[in-house]
Amino acid sequence: MTDLPARSIRTPLRPADSCSLLNAEPLAGTASTEKLWVALEHPGGWGKDVLDGSVFGDELSAALSEKMKDAGARFLLIRKPGREGQIATDTPRKVFIAQAELNLLYEMTVEKPEDLLELSLNQPEFIPGIIVKNNPLALVCAHSKRDRCCAIVGRPIAGELAAEHPGDAWECSHTGGHRFAPVSIMLPSGYTYGRLTADNARAAFGAMREGEAPALDGLRGRSMYAAPEQAAEIAVRELLAEGGEFPLVSHLNVSRETQTATGSFSANLGSQIDQSTQDATLTYSRVTHLDGRRWLVSTRVQKLPEVYASCGKAPKAGKSVEVLEVRPI
Template sequence: MTRLNLCADESRAAGEDPIGTAPHWAEVTVLELDVPMWARLRDVNAWTPEQQDVFAALRGKVEASGAGFGLLMSAPATPGRPLRVRHYTLGGTPHGGLGGYVRRDYASDLPQSDWARGLHDTLLDPSALTGGNWTAAPAPDGPDLHVCTHGTVDAACGRYGVPVFQALGGAGVRAWRTGHFGGHRFAATAVELPSGLLWAHLTPELAVQVARREVTPAQVAGHLRGHAGLPPLAQLLDRHLLVQYGWDWLNRARHATVETHPDGGHTVTLTSSGPHGPETYRAPVLPAAPLLLPGSSHAPARAPVAQWTLGPVTTLPGTRA
Protein backbone atom coordinates (compact mmCIF):
# COMPACT_ATOMS: atom_id res chain seq x y z
CA MET A 1 0.00 0.00 0.00
CA THR A 2 1.43 3.38 -1.04
CA ARG A 3 1.91 5.79 1.82
CA LEU A 4 0.37 9.19 1.13
CA ASN A 5 2.27 12.41 1.62
CA LEU A 6 0.93 14.76 4.27
CA CYS A 7 -1.23 17.43 2.65
CA ALA A 8 0.77 20.14 4.45
CA ASP A 9 3.98 18.84 2.86
CA GLU A 10 2.32 18.95 -0.56
CA SER A 11 1.17 22.53 0.03
CA ARG A 12 4.63 23.72 1.06
CA ALA A 13 6.32 21.90 -1.81
CA ALA A 14 3.93 23.54 -4.30
CA GLY A 15 4.66 26.99 -2.91
CA GLU A 16 1.01 27.64 -2.03
CA ASP A 17 0.31 31.19 -0.88
CA PRO A 18 -2.19 30.80 1.99
CA ILE A 19 -3.48 34.39 1.94
CA GLY A 20 -7.24 34.68 1.58
CA THR A 21 -7.97 31.34 3.26
CA ALA A 22 -8.92 32.73 6.67
CA PRO A 23 -12.64 32.41 7.35
CA HIS A 24 -14.63 35.63 7.81
CA TRP A 25 -15.86 35.80 11.41
CA ALA A 26 -17.86 38.58 13.06
CA GLU A 27 -17.44 36.79 16.40
CA VAL A 28 -15.75 33.71 17.82
CA THR A 29 -16.76 31.37 20.64
CA VAL A 30 -14.09 29.20 22.23
CA LEU A 31 -15.40 26.21 24.17
CA GLU A 32 -12.98 24.73 26.69
CA LEU A 33 -13.54 21.01 26.14
CA ASP A 34 -11.44 17.96 26.92
CA VAL A 35 -10.04 16.31 23.79
CA PRO A 36 -12.45 13.30 23.87
CA MET A 37 -15.33 15.79 23.80
CA TRP A 38 -14.12 17.20 20.45
CA ALA A 39 -15.21 14.07 18.59
CA ARG A 40 -18.59 14.10 20.31
CA LEU A 41 -19.24 17.67 19.23
CA ARG A 42 -18.24 16.83 15.64
CA ASP A 43 -20.49 13.75 15.52
CA VAL A 44 -23.60 15.31 13.97
CA ASN A 45 -25.51 12.02 14.10
CA ALA A 46 -25.16 11.91 17.89
CA TRP A 47 -26.48 15.41 18.56
CA THR A 48 -29.44 15.76 20.88
CA PRO A 49 -32.53 17.64 19.66
CA GLU A 50 -31.38 20.65 21.72
CA GLN A 51 -27.97 20.63 20.05
CA GLN A 52 -29.56 20.30 16.61
CA ASP A 53 -31.82 23.28 17.38
CA VAL A 54 -28.86 25.43 18.37
CA PHE A 55 -27.05 24.79 15.10
CA ALA A 56 -30.23 25.31 13.09
CA ALA A 57 -30.64 28.70 14.78
CA LEU A 58 -27.00 29.55 14.09
CA ARG A 59 -27.45 28.72 10.41
CA GLY A 60 -30.45 31.01 10.35
CA LYS A 61 -28.45 33.78 11.98
CA VAL A 62 -25.71 33.54 9.37
CA GLU A 63 -28.19 33.47 6.49
CA ALA A 64 -30.04 36.51 7.85
CA SER A 65 -27.01 38.64 8.66
CA GLY A 66 -24.37 37.33 6.25
CA ALA A 67 -21.91 37.37 9.16
CA GLY A 68 -20.13 34.14 9.98
CA PHE A 69 -18.91 32.97 13.35
CA GLY A 70 -15.97 30.96 14.57
CA LEU A 71 -16.24 27.91 16.81
CA LEU A 72 -13.04 26.71 18.44
CA MET A 73 -12.66 23.76 20.82
CA SER A 74 -9.66 24.13 23.11
CA ALA A 75 -8.49 21.71 25.78
CA PRO A 76 -8.71 23.34 29.23
CA ALA A 77 -5.64 23.68 31.40
CA THR A 78 -7.34 21.46 33.99
CA PRO A 79 -9.03 18.42 32.37
CA GLY A 80 -12.56 17.65 33.45
CA ARG A 81 -13.39 21.02 34.87
CA PRO A 82 -16.84 22.57 34.24
CA LEU A 83 -17.64 24.31 30.97
CA ARG A 84 -15.95 27.64 30.32
CA VAL A 85 -16.32 29.83 27.25
CA ARG A 86 -14.35 32.69 25.75
CA HIS A 87 -16.34 34.98 23.50
CA TYR A 88 -14.67 37.33 21.02
CA THR A 89 -16.49 40.08 19.12
CA LEU A 90 -15.02 42.45 16.54
CA GLY A 91 -14.29 45.83 18.08
CA GLY A 92 -11.84 47.82 20.14
CA THR A 93 -10.23 47.48 23.53
CA PRO A 94 -10.10 45.99 26.15
CA HIS A 95 -7.54 43.28 25.49
CA GLY A 96 -7.14 43.99 21.80
CA GLY A 97 -6.33 46.66 19.27
CA LEU A 98 -9.10 48.52 17.53
CA GLY A 99 -8.68 46.21 14.56
CA GLY A 100 -9.04 42.99 16.49
CA TYR A 101 -11.58 41.28 18.69
CA VAL A 102 -12.73 41.96 22.25
CA ARG A 103 -12.41 38.98 24.57
CA ARG A 104 -14.85 38.18 27.36
CA ASP A 105 -14.56 35.09 29.58
CA TYR A 106 -17.31 33.18 31.36
CA ALA A 107 -17.16 30.31 33.85
CA SER A 108 -19.99 27.97 34.82
CA ASP A 109 -20.85 24.91 36.86
CA LEU A 110 -22.24 23.18 33.78
CA PRO A 111 -20.73 19.88 32.59
CA GLN A 112 -18.73 20.06 29.37
CA SER A 113 -21.41 17.95 27.69
CA ASP A 114 -23.64 21.04 27.90
CA TRP A 115 -21.49 22.74 25.24
CA ALA A 116 -24.59 23.70 23.22
CA ARG A 117 -25.60 26.03 26.06
CA GLY A 118 -22.29 27.82 25.64
CA LEU A 119 -22.93 28.34 21.94
CA HIS A 120 -26.51 29.45 22.47
CA ASP A 121 -25.71 31.94 25.19
CA THR A 122 -22.73 33.55 23.45
CA LEU A 123 -23.88 33.57 19.84
CA LEU A 124 -27.69 33.60 20.04
CA ASP A 125 -28.73 35.10 23.38
CA PRO A 126 -25.87 37.02 25.05
CA SER A 127 -28.28 38.35 27.68
CA ALA A 128 -28.15 34.84 29.20
CA LEU A 129 -24.50 35.45 30.12
CA THR A 130 -25.57 37.85 32.88
CA GLY A 131 -26.24 35.74 35.94
CA GLY A 132 -27.88 32.37 35.64
CA ASN A 133 -25.41 29.67 34.63
CA TRP A 134 -22.52 32.04 33.97
CA THR A 135 -20.05 34.10 35.95
CA ALA A 136 -17.95 36.69 34.14
CA ALA A 137 -14.22 36.10 34.64
CA PRO A 138 -11.40 38.58 34.04
CA ALA A 139 -9.81 38.20 30.61
CA PRO A 140 -6.00 38.35 30.56
CA ASP A 141 -3.98 40.68 28.38
CA GLY A 142 -1.85 39.43 25.51
CA PRO A 143 -2.33 37.00 22.66
CA ASP A 144 -3.76 33.51 22.64
CA LEU A 145 -2.51 31.07 20.00
CA HIS A 146 -5.05 28.35 19.17
CA VAL A 147 -3.02 25.64 17.44
CA CYS A 148 -4.80 22.84 15.61
CA THR A 149 -3.47 19.53 16.98
CA HIS A 150 -6.44 17.44 15.81
CA GLY A 151 -4.52 14.53 14.32
CA THR A 152 -7.58 12.28 14.05
CA VAL A 153 -9.05 14.72 11.51
CA ASP A 154 -5.78 15.02 9.59
CA ALA A 155 -2.41 13.54 10.41
CA ALA A 156 -0.63 16.75 9.38
CA CYS A 157 -2.15 18.62 12.33
CA GLY A 158 -0.94 16.01 14.77
CA ARG A 159 2.52 15.85 13.18
CA TYR A 160 3.15 19.60 12.99
CA GLY A 161 0.65 21.15 15.40
CA VAL A 162 1.71 19.39 18.59
CA PRO A 163 5.37 20.55 18.48
CA VAL A 164 4.23 24.12 17.81
CA PHE A 165 1.80 24.01 20.74
CA GLN A 166 4.52 22.66 23.01
CA ALA A 167 7.07 25.26 21.89
CA LEU A 168 4.69 28.14 22.52
CA GLY A 169 3.88 26.90 26.01
CA GLY A 170 7.57 26.37 26.74
CA ALA A 171 8.27 29.96 25.71
CA GLY A 172 5.62 31.32 28.05
CA VAL A 173 3.11 32.14 25.30
CA ARG A 174 -0.52 31.39 26.11
CA ALA A 175 -1.31 28.56 23.71
CA TRP A 176 -4.25 26.20 23.41
CA ARG A 177 -4.41 22.70 21.99
CA THR A 178 -7.33 23.17 19.61
CA GLY A 179 -9.65 21.04 17.51
CA HIS A 180 -9.96 21.25 13.73
CA PHE A 181 -11.01 24.69 12.41
CA GLY A 182 -10.23 24.19 8.72
CA GLY A 183 -7.12 24.31 6.59
CA HIS A 184 -5.16 21.25 7.68
CA ARG A 185 -2.98 21.54 4.58
CA PHE A 186 -1.55 24.63 6.32
CA ALA A 187 -0.36 22.67 9.37
CA ALA A 188 0.86 23.78 11.68
CA THR A 189 -1.96 26.29 11.50
CA ALA A 190 -3.09 28.59 14.29
CA VAL A 191 -5.71 31.20 15.09
CA GLU A 192 -4.23 34.17 16.91
CA LEU A 193 -6.65 36.14 19.06
CA PRO A 194 -7.51 38.89 19.75
CA SER A 195 -5.72 40.05 16.55
CA GLY A 196 -7.82 37.67 14.44
CA LEU A 197 -4.86 36.56 12.31
CA LEU A 198 -4.66 32.99 11.03
CA TRP A 199 -1.24 31.48 10.36
CA ALA A 200 0.02 28.72 8.07
CA HIS A 201 2.97 26.33 8.00
CA LEU A 202 4.33 27.40 11.36
CA THR A 203 7.40 25.77 12.83
CA PRO A 204 8.02 25.78 16.58
CA GLU A 205 10.67 28.50 16.27
CA LEU A 206 8.63 30.64 13.89
CA ALA A 207 5.49 30.37 16.01
CA VAL A 208 7.31 31.82 19.01
CA GLN A 209 8.81 34.60 16.90
CA VAL A 210 5.40 35.50 15.50
CA ALA A 211 3.75 35.50 18.92
CA ARG A 212 6.48 37.77 20.32
CA ARG A 213 6.59 39.95 17.17
CA GLU A 214 10.30 39.21 16.83
CA VAL A 215 9.92 39.14 13.03
CA THR A 216 8.57 41.77 10.68
CA PRO A 217 5.32 41.23 8.77
CA ALA A 218 7.36 41.16 5.57
CA GLN A 219 9.37 38.20 6.88
CA VAL A 220 6.25 36.13 7.63
CA ALA A 221 3.87 37.36 4.90
CA GLY A 222 4.00 33.97 3.20
CA HIS A 223 2.70 32.33 6.38
CA LEU A 224 -0.35 34.57 6.80
CA ARG A 225 -3.75 33.09 5.93
CA GLY A 226 -5.45 36.42 6.60
CA HIS A 227 -7.38 38.51 9.10
CA ALA A 228 -10.68 36.85 10.04
CA GLY A 229 -12.35 40.23 10.48
CA LEU A 230 -12.33 40.78 6.71
CA PRO A 231 -13.75 38.93 3.66
CA PRO A 232 -11.23 36.47 2.18
CA LEU A 233 -10.23 38.48 -0.90
CA ALA A 234 -9.88 41.65 1.17
CA GLN A 235 -7.27 39.80 3.19
CA LEU A 236 -4.83 40.21 0.28
CA LEU A 237 -4.96 44.00 0.47
CA ASP A 238 -4.86 43.87 4.27
CA ARG A 239 -1.65 41.81 4.15
CA HIS A 240 -0.07 44.31 1.75
CA LEU A 241 -0.85 47.15 4.15
CA LEU A 242 0.35 45.15 7.17
CA VAL A 243 3.70 44.71 5.43
CA GLN A 244 3.77 48.41 4.55
CA TYR A 245 2.87 49.78 7.98
CA GLY A 246 4.19 47.05 10.28
CA TRP A 247 2.55 45.44 13.28
CA ASP A 248 0.95 48.76 14.30
CA TRP A 249 -1.46 48.20 11.41
CA LEU A 250 -3.28 45.67 13.61
CA ASN A 251 -4.32 48.47 15.98
CA ARG A 252 -6.48 50.03 13.26
CA ALA A 253 -10.14 49.17 12.80
CA ARG A 254 -10.60 47.95 9.23
CA HIS A 255 -13.56 47.13 7.05
CA ALA A 256 -13.69 46.26 3.38
CA THR A 257 -15.97 45.65 0.44
CA VAL A 258 -15.32 43.31 -2.48
CA GLU A 259 -16.76 44.00 -5.93
CA THR A 260 -16.87 41.06 -8.35
CA HIS A 261 -16.48 41.60 -12.09
CA PRO A 262 -17.77 39.46 -14.99
CA ASP A 263 -14.21 38.53 -16.03
CA GLY A 264 -13.58 36.80 -12.71
CA GLY A 265 -11.57 39.64 -11.24
CA HIS A 266 -12.42 41.63 -8.13
CA THR A 267 -11.88 45.09 -6.70
CA VAL A 268 -11.25 45.45 -2.98
CA THR A 269 -11.80 48.72 -1.14
CA LEU A 270 -10.48 48.81 2.43
CA THR A 271 -10.92 51.64 4.92
CA SER A 272 -8.91 51.83 8.14
CA SER A 273 -8.94 54.13 11.15
CA GLY A 274 -5.67 55.98 10.58
CA PRO A 275 -3.92 58.30 13.05
CA HIS A 276 -5.32 61.35 11.24
CA GLY A 277 -8.72 59.98 10.29
CA PRO A 278 -10.08 57.36 7.91
CA GLU A 279 -7.72 56.06 5.24
CA THR A 280 -9.07 54.24 2.17
CA TYR A 281 -7.19 51.97 -0.22
CA ARG A 282 -8.29 50.15 -3.35
CA ALA A 283 -6.72 47.40 -5.43
CA PRO A 284 -7.71 44.78 -7.99
CA VAL A 285 -7.49 41.11 -7.05
CA LEU A 286 -6.97 38.79 -10.01
CA PRO A 287 -7.04 35.00 -10.20
CA ALA A 288 -3.66 33.33 -10.57
CA ALA A 289 -2.92 29.82 -11.82
CA PRO A 290 -4.54 27.33 -9.43
CA LEU A 291 -2.62 24.53 -7.78
CA LEU A 292 -3.67 20.89 -7.82
CA LEU A 293 -3.42 19.71 -4.22
CA PRO A 294 -4.84 16.97 -2.00
CA GLY A 295 -7.58 18.02 0.36
CA SER A 296 -6.49 15.55 3.03
CA SER A 297 -3.53 13.52 4.21
CA HIS A 298 -5.81 10.48 4.27
CA ALA A 299 -7.05 10.39 0.67
CA PRO A 300 -5.24 10.67 -2.69
CA ALA A 301 -7.84 12.83 -4.44
CA ARG A 302 -6.60 16.21 -5.64
CA ALA A 303 -8.56 19.32 -6.53
CA PRO A 304 -7.74 22.80 -7.85
CA VAL A 305 -6.84 25.29 -5.14
CA ALA A 306 -7.35 28.96 -5.97
CA GLN A 307 -4.47 31.40 -5.91
CA TRP A 308 -4.76 35.18 -6.20
CA THR A 309 -2.64 38.16 -7.21
CA LEU A 310 -3.00 41.66 -5.78
CA GLY A 311 -2.77 44.42 -8.36
CA PRO A 312 -1.55 48.01 -7.89
CA VAL A 313 -2.75 49.61 -4.66
CA THR A 314 -4.30 53.07 -4.93
CA THR A 315 -4.64 55.46 -2.00
CA LEU A 316 -7.94 57.26 -2.47
CA PRO A 317 -8.24 61.06 -2.22
CA GLY A 318 -8.66 62.39 1.28
CA THR A 319 -6.49 59.66 2.79
CA ARG A 320 -3.58 60.84 4.90
CA ALA A 321 -1.24 57.87 5.11
Protein backbone atom coordinates (compact mmCIF):
# COMPACT_ATOMS: atom_id res chain seq x y z
CA MET A 1 0.00 0.00 0.00
CA THR A 2 1.25 3.48 -0.81
CA ASP A 3 2.38 5.31 2.30
CA LEU A 4 0.15 8.22 3.20
CA PRO A 5 1.80 11.47 4.26
CA ALA A 6 2.07 11.94 7.99
CA ARG A 7 -0.01 14.75 9.42
CA SER A 8 -0.64 15.92 12.92
CA ILE A 9 -4.18 16.20 14.25
CA ARG A 10 -4.62 18.05 17.50
CA THR A 11 -6.83 15.99 19.80
CA PRO A 12 -9.93 18.10 20.54
CA LEU A 13 -10.97 18.57 24.14
CA ARG A 14 -14.26 16.92 24.98
CA PRO A 15 -16.59 17.51 27.92
CA ALA A 16 -16.41 14.84 30.59
CA ASP A 17 -19.95 13.64 29.83
CA SER A 18 -19.26 13.03 26.12
CA CYS A 19 -20.86 9.70 25.27
CA SER A 20 -17.92 8.49 23.20
CA LEU A 21 -15.63 8.81 26.22
CA LEU A 22 -17.89 6.83 28.53
CA ASN A 23 -18.71 3.78 26.41
CA ALA A 24 -16.85 0.50 26.77
CA GLU A 25 -19.33 -1.26 24.49
CA PRO A 26 -17.75 -3.75 22.05
CA LEU A 27 -17.61 -2.49 18.46
CA ALA A 28 -18.22 -5.70 16.51
CA GLY A 29 -21.75 -5.99 15.16
CA THR A 30 -22.75 -2.33 15.69
CA ALA A 31 -22.80 -1.03 12.10
CA SER A 32 -26.12 0.07 10.61
CA THR A 33 -27.61 -2.61 8.36
CA GLU A 34 -27.96 -1.04 4.92
CA LYS A 35 -27.34 -2.38 1.40
CA LEU A 36 -27.99 0.79 -0.59
CA TRP A 37 -26.61 4.21 0.35
CA VAL A 38 -27.49 7.55 -1.24
CA ALA A 39 -25.33 10.54 -0.30
CA LEU A 40 -26.30 14.04 -1.42
CA GLU A 41 -23.92 16.98 -1.16
CA HIS A 42 -25.64 19.70 0.85
CA PRO A 43 -23.44 22.42 2.34
CA GLY A 44 -24.55 24.49 5.32
CA GLY A 45 -26.35 23.44 8.48
CA TRP A 46 -28.34 20.26 9.02
CA GLY A 47 -31.22 19.59 11.39
CA LYS A 48 -31.23 16.82 13.99
CA ASP A 49 -32.76 14.57 11.36
CA VAL A 50 -31.89 15.40 7.75
CA LEU A 51 -35.45 14.69 6.64
CA ASP A 52 -37.32 16.27 9.55
CA GLY A 53 -38.31 19.28 7.45
CA SER A 54 -35.69 21.65 8.82
CA VAL A 55 -33.35 21.24 5.81
CA PHE A 56 -35.66 20.76 2.79
CA GLY A 57 -39.07 21.75 4.13
CA ASP A 58 -41.87 19.37 5.05
CA GLU A 59 -43.14 18.54 1.56
CA LEU A 60 -39.80 17.70 -0.06
CA SER A 61 -38.59 15.93 3.08
CA ALA A 62 -41.65 13.67 3.03
CA ALA A 63 -41.20 12.95 -0.68
CA LEU A 64 -37.50 12.13 -0.24
CA SER A 65 -38.27 9.93 2.76
CA GLU A 66 -40.83 7.97 0.74
CA LYS A 67 -38.41 7.70 -2.19
CA MET A 68 -35.68 6.24 0.02
CA LYS A 69 -38.13 3.88 1.71
CA ASP A 70 -39.34 2.55 -1.63
CA ALA A 71 -35.76 2.02 -2.80
CA GLY A 72 -34.62 0.48 0.48
CA ALA A 73 -31.91 3.13 0.65
CA ARG A 74 -30.20 4.93 3.52
CA PHE A 75 -30.06 8.67 2.83
CA LEU A 76 -27.14 10.81 3.98
CA LEU A 77 -26.14 14.41 3.54
CA ILE A 78 -22.49 15.16 2.89
CA ARG A 79 -20.44 18.34 2.69
CA LYS A 80 -16.84 19.34 2.18
CA PRO A 81 -14.92 19.52 5.46
CA GLY A 82 -13.99 22.86 6.91
CA ARG A 83 -15.38 26.32 6.29
CA GLU A 84 -16.23 25.59 2.65
CA GLY A 85 -18.79 22.99 3.64
CA GLN A 86 -20.49 25.32 6.12
CA ILE A 87 -21.52 27.89 3.51
CA ALA A 88 -24.94 27.13 2.03
CA THR A 89 -25.11 27.45 -1.77
CA ASP A 90 -27.53 26.64 -4.58
CA THR A 91 -24.85 25.35 -6.93
CA PRO A 92 -25.01 21.87 -8.51
CA ARG A 93 -24.12 19.15 -6.05
CA LYS A 94 -22.63 15.68 -6.05
CA VAL A 95 -24.68 12.54 -5.55
CA PHE A 96 -23.13 9.19 -4.71
CA ILE A 97 -25.03 5.90 -4.86
CA ALA A 98 -23.34 2.89 -3.25
CA GLN A 99 -24.43 -0.72 -3.68
CA ALA A 100 -22.75 -2.47 -0.77
CA GLU A 101 -23.49 -6.03 -1.93
CA LEU A 102 -21.92 -5.41 -5.32
CA ASN A 103 -19.22 -3.11 -3.92
CA LEU A 104 -20.11 -0.57 -6.62
CA LEU A 105 -20.08 3.21 -6.31
CA TYR A 106 -21.73 5.63 -8.73
CA GLU A 107 -21.31 9.39 -9.01
CA MET A 108 -23.34 12.12 -10.68
CA THR A 109 -24.36 15.76 -10.30
CA VAL A 110 -27.82 17.19 -9.73
CA GLU A 111 -29.00 20.80 -9.90
CA LYS A 112 -31.26 20.57 -6.86
CA PRO A 113 -32.35 18.01 -4.22
CA GLU A 114 -35.72 17.53 -5.96
CA ASP A 115 -33.87 15.84 -8.83
CA LEU A 116 -33.36 12.76 -6.63
CA LEU A 117 -37.07 12.03 -6.89
CA GLU A 118 -36.68 11.26 -10.60
CA LEU A 119 -33.74 8.86 -10.26
CA SER A 120 -33.92 5.07 -10.43
CA LEU A 121 -31.93 4.47 -7.26
CA ASN A 122 -32.19 0.68 -7.49
CA GLN A 123 -30.75 0.68 -11.00
CA PRO A 124 -28.17 3.47 -10.96
CA GLU A 125 -26.37 2.05 -13.97
CA PHE A 126 -29.28 3.26 -16.13
CA ILE A 127 -29.33 6.85 -14.86
CA PRO A 128 -28.29 9.26 -17.65
CA GLY A 129 -24.99 10.96 -16.97
CA ILE A 130 -23.99 8.74 -14.06
CA ILE A 131 -20.48 7.26 -13.91
CA VAL A 132 -18.81 4.51 -11.93
CA LYS A 133 -16.45 5.96 -9.35
CA ASN A 134 -13.37 3.81 -8.88
CA ASN A 135 -12.02 5.49 -5.75
CA PRO A 136 -13.93 4.72 -2.55
CA LEU A 137 -15.34 7.36 -0.24
CA ALA A 138 -14.65 7.96 3.43
CA LEU A 139 -17.65 9.58 5.10
CA VAL A 140 -16.94 10.84 8.62
CA CYS A 141 -19.90 11.79 10.77
CA ALA A 142 -19.83 15.45 11.79
CA HIS A 143 -23.52 15.85 12.61
CA SER A 144 -23.36 18.17 15.60
CA LYS A 145 -27.13 18.55 16.02
CA ARG A 146 -27.40 14.78 16.40
CA ASP A 147 -24.55 14.53 18.87
CA ARG A 148 -21.71 16.90 19.73
CA CYS A 149 -19.11 14.10 19.86
CA CYS A 150 -19.33 13.68 16.09
CA ALA A 151 -18.65 17.34 15.43
CA ILE A 152 -15.91 17.80 18.00
CA VAL A 153 -13.83 14.75 17.12
CA GLY A 154 -15.12 13.84 13.67
CA ARG A 155 -14.51 17.09 11.82
CA PRO A 156 -10.71 17.21 12.29
CA ILE A 157 -10.34 13.67 10.93
CA ALA A 158 -12.62 14.41 7.97
CA GLY A 159 -10.57 17.50 7.24
CA GLU A 160 -7.27 15.65 7.29
CA LEU A 161 -8.53 12.84 5.06
CA ALA A 162 -9.98 15.38 2.61
CA ALA A 163 -6.69 17.29 2.50
CA GLU A 164 -4.89 14.10 1.52
CA HIS A 165 -7.64 12.79 -0.80
CA PRO A 166 -9.64 15.72 -2.23
CA GLY A 167 -13.11 14.73 -3.38
CA ASP A 168 -12.98 11.33 -1.70
CA ALA A 169 -13.45 12.26 1.97
CA TRP A 170 -16.49 14.13 3.28
CA GLU A 171 -18.29 15.14 6.44
CA CYS A 172 -21.61 13.30 6.63
CA SER A 173 -24.83 13.24 8.58
CA HIS A 174 -25.71 10.65 11.21
CA THR A 175 -24.85 7.07 10.21
CA GLY A 176 -25.69 5.42 13.53
CA GLY A 177 -23.48 4.88 16.57
CA HIS A 178 -22.35 8.38 17.50
CA ARG A 179 -21.51 6.90 20.91
CA PHE A 180 -18.46 5.47 19.10
CA ALA A 181 -17.37 8.84 17.68
CA PRO A 182 -15.37 9.52 15.64
CA VAL A 183 -17.19 7.18 13.25
CA SER A 184 -16.79 6.63 9.54
CA ILE A 185 -18.30 4.53 6.78
CA MET A 186 -16.35 3.47 3.70
CA LEU A 187 -18.42 3.36 0.53
CA PRO A 188 -19.21 1.34 -1.48
CA SER A 189 -18.14 -1.59 0.72
CA GLY A 190 -20.13 -0.43 3.74
CA TYR A 191 -17.32 -1.17 6.20
CA THR A 192 -18.01 0.99 9.23
CA TYR A 193 -15.52 2.16 11.85
CA GLY A 194 -15.67 3.64 15.32
CA ARG A 195 -13.36 5.21 17.89
CA LEU A 196 -11.20 6.51 15.08
CA THR A 197 -7.85 8.13 15.53
CA ALA A 198 -5.84 9.95 12.90
CA ASP A 199 -3.73 6.85 12.37
CA ASN A 200 -6.40 4.17 12.12
CA ALA A 201 -8.59 6.43 9.97
CA ARG A 202 -5.75 6.70 7.46
CA ALA A 203 -5.11 2.97 7.68
CA ALA A 204 -8.75 2.06 7.13
CA PHE A 205 -9.22 4.43 4.19
CA GLY A 206 -5.82 3.57 2.75
CA ALA A 207 -6.69 -0.13 2.73
CA MET A 208 -9.93 0.56 0.88
CA ARG A 209 -8.20 2.79 -1.68
CA GLU A 210 -5.52 0.19 -2.37
CA GLY A 211 -8.01 -2.68 -2.66
CA GLU A 212 -6.54 -4.41 0.36
CA ALA A 213 -8.18 -6.28 3.22
CA PRO A 214 -10.29 -4.03 5.46
CA ALA A 215 -8.37 -2.74 8.46
CA LEU A 216 -9.44 -4.41 11.70
CA ASP A 217 -8.65 -1.62 14.16
CA GLY A 218 -11.95 0.09 14.99
CA LEU A 219 -14.01 -2.11 12.63
CA ARG A 220 -17.70 -2.27 13.60
CA GLY A 221 -18.93 -4.38 10.69
CA ARG A 222 -20.03 -4.29 7.07
CA SER A 223 -23.41 -2.67 6.51
CA MET A 224 -24.75 -5.28 4.08
CA TYR A 225 -24.97 -7.73 7.00
CA ALA A 226 -27.07 -7.85 10.14
CA ALA A 227 -25.31 -7.62 13.50
CA PRO A 228 -24.53 -11.35 14.00
CA GLU A 229 -23.05 -11.68 10.51
CA GLN A 230 -21.02 -8.51 11.01
CA ALA A 231 -19.49 -9.93 14.16
CA ALA A 232 -18.94 -13.31 12.48
CA GLU A 233 -17.01 -11.80 9.59
CA ILE A 234 -14.81 -9.78 11.94
CA ALA A 235 -14.14 -12.89 14.07
CA VAL A 236 -12.98 -14.88 11.03
CA ARG A 237 -10.84 -11.99 9.77
CA GLU A 238 -9.19 -11.70 13.17
CA LEU A 239 -8.56 -15.45 13.25
CA LEU A 240 -6.95 -15.41 9.83
CA ALA A 241 -4.92 -12.31 10.66
CA GLU A 242 -3.29 -14.20 13.52
CA GLY A 243 -1.80 -16.48 10.87
CA GLY A 244 -0.74 -13.61 8.64
CA GLU A 245 -3.66 -13.95 6.23
CA PHE A 246 -5.68 -10.92 5.16
CA PRO A 247 -8.58 -11.71 2.78
CA LEU A 248 -9.72 -8.96 0.42
CA VAL A 249 -13.20 -7.46 0.65
CA SER A 250 -14.60 -9.85 -1.97
CA HIS A 251 -12.95 -12.96 -0.53
CA LEU A 252 -15.37 -13.56 2.36
CA ASN A 253 -19.11 -14.05 2.22
CA VAL A 254 -21.40 -14.41 5.24
CA SER A 255 -24.80 -16.08 5.43
CA ARG A 256 -27.17 -16.84 8.32
CA GLU A 257 -27.78 -20.47 9.24
CA THR A 258 -31.29 -20.87 10.66
CA GLN A 259 -32.69 -23.44 13.06
CA THR A 260 -36.07 -25.13 12.86
CA ALA A 261 -38.40 -25.51 15.83
CA THR A 262 -36.80 -28.89 16.56
CA GLY A 263 -33.34 -27.36 16.76
CA SER A 264 -32.02 -28.78 13.48
CA PHE A 265 -30.39 -26.56 10.88
CA SER A 266 -32.03 -25.72 7.57
CA ALA A 267 -28.62 -25.77 5.89
CA ASN A 268 -26.61 -28.96 5.51
CA LEU A 269 -24.62 -28.32 8.65
CA GLY A 270 -26.62 -30.03 11.39
CA SER A 271 -24.54 -33.20 11.43
CA GLN A 272 -21.37 -31.15 11.92
CA ILE A 273 -22.60 -29.29 15.03
CA ASP A 274 -22.66 -30.72 18.53
CA GLN A 275 -26.22 -31.10 19.78
CA SER A 276 -25.11 -29.53 23.05
CA THR A 277 -24.49 -26.23 21.26
CA GLN A 278 -27.84 -26.10 19.48
CA ASP A 279 -29.31 -23.44 21.74
CA ALA A 280 -32.23 -21.36 20.45
CA THR A 281 -30.62 -18.27 22.01
CA LEU A 282 -27.63 -18.61 19.69
CA THR A 283 -27.25 -17.39 16.14
CA TYR A 284 -25.07 -19.24 13.66
CA SER A 285 -23.42 -17.61 10.68
CA ARG A 286 -21.49 -19.34 7.93
CA VAL A 287 -18.45 -17.49 6.62
CA THR A 288 -17.21 -18.77 3.26
CA HIS A 289 -13.84 -17.95 1.73
CA LEU A 290 -13.44 -17.58 -2.01
CA ASP A 291 -11.10 -20.60 -1.96
CA GLY A 292 -13.81 -22.84 -0.49
CA ARG A 293 -12.93 -22.81 3.20
CA ARG A 294 -15.87 -22.35 5.58
CA TRP A 295 -16.35 -21.47 9.21
CA LEU A 296 -19.41 -21.68 11.45
CA VAL A 297 -19.53 -18.80 13.90
CA SER A 298 -21.87 -18.93 16.88
CA THR A 299 -22.96 -15.67 18.50
CA ARG A 300 -25.44 -14.52 21.10
CA VAL A 301 -26.81 -11.23 22.35
CA GLN A 302 -25.12 -10.10 25.54
CA LYS A 303 -26.88 -7.63 27.82
CA LEU A 304 -24.94 -4.58 28.90
CA PRO A 305 -25.80 -2.75 32.13
CA GLU A 306 -24.83 0.72 30.91
CA VAL A 307 -24.77 2.28 27.46
CA TYR A 308 -24.46 6.03 26.97
CA ALA A 309 -26.46 6.58 23.79
CA SER A 310 -25.93 10.34 23.59
CA CYS A 311 -23.93 13.09 25.22
CA GLY A 312 -25.29 14.40 28.49
CA LYS A 313 -27.91 11.66 28.82
CA ALA A 314 -28.12 9.05 31.56
CA PRO A 315 -26.99 5.53 30.70
CA LYS A 316 -29.48 2.82 29.87
CA ALA A 317 -29.40 -0.93 29.39
CA GLY A 318 -27.92 -2.05 26.11
CA LYS A 319 -26.76 -5.13 24.27
CA SER A 320 -23.88 -6.34 22.18
CA VAL A 321 -23.02 -9.32 20.00
CA GLU A 322 -20.76 -11.87 21.67
CA VAL A 323 -18.84 -14.38 19.55
CA LEU A 324 -18.76 -17.76 21.28
CA GLU A 325 -16.98 -19.98 18.78
CA VAL A 326 -15.40 -19.92 15.33
CA ARG A 327 -15.35 -23.44 13.95
CA PRO A 328 -13.95 -24.68 10.62
CA ILE A 329 -16.49 -26.85 8.78
